[in-house]
Amino acid sequence: MSTGRTVKDTDRNVDLFINSVDRSFSILETTASDGSYFIGGLVPAATGYTLMPGNYMSVYYPGVFSYAEAGIINVTDLVNTGDINFNIHPGGSVSGHVYQADGKTPFYQA
Numbered sequence: 001m002s003t004g005r006t007v008k009d010t011d012r013n014v015d016l017f018i019n020s021v022d023r024s025f026s027i028l029e030t031t032a033s034d035g036s037y038f039i040g041g042l043v044p045a046a047t048g049y050t051l052m053p054g055n056y057m058s059v060y061y062p063g064v065f066s067y068a069e070a071g072i073i074n075v076t077d078l079v080n081t082g083d084i085n086f087n088i089h090p091g092g093s094v095s096g097h098v099y100q101a102d103g104k105t106p107f108y109q110a
Helices: none
Strands: 002-007 015-020 026-030 036-039 045-051 072-075
Touching: 015 036, 026 036
Parallel strands: none
Antiparallel strands: 002 036, 015 026, 015 045, 045 072
């Protein structure tokens, strides 16, 4: 089990992905509008937390922007690992088109 809070600038809910270190499983949970979350049913193991919110910059625990710098959170059987908190920041966006080699024909579902 793990609980915490995301601090954000809107009242939108934020998607929170939790991945095992070996990437053998991934769980998606959504925060409440106040930023709080609870993820239950985790297998006791070293688990890396990844915050992957839509329209926000990706943040890894403990508030770093690189997976290589991400901290490991050890989940212990029947114990809540609390106060796993994130501060998140609005992200930008990009848009455009994807064309085939001729530079004119668009790729569909690229």
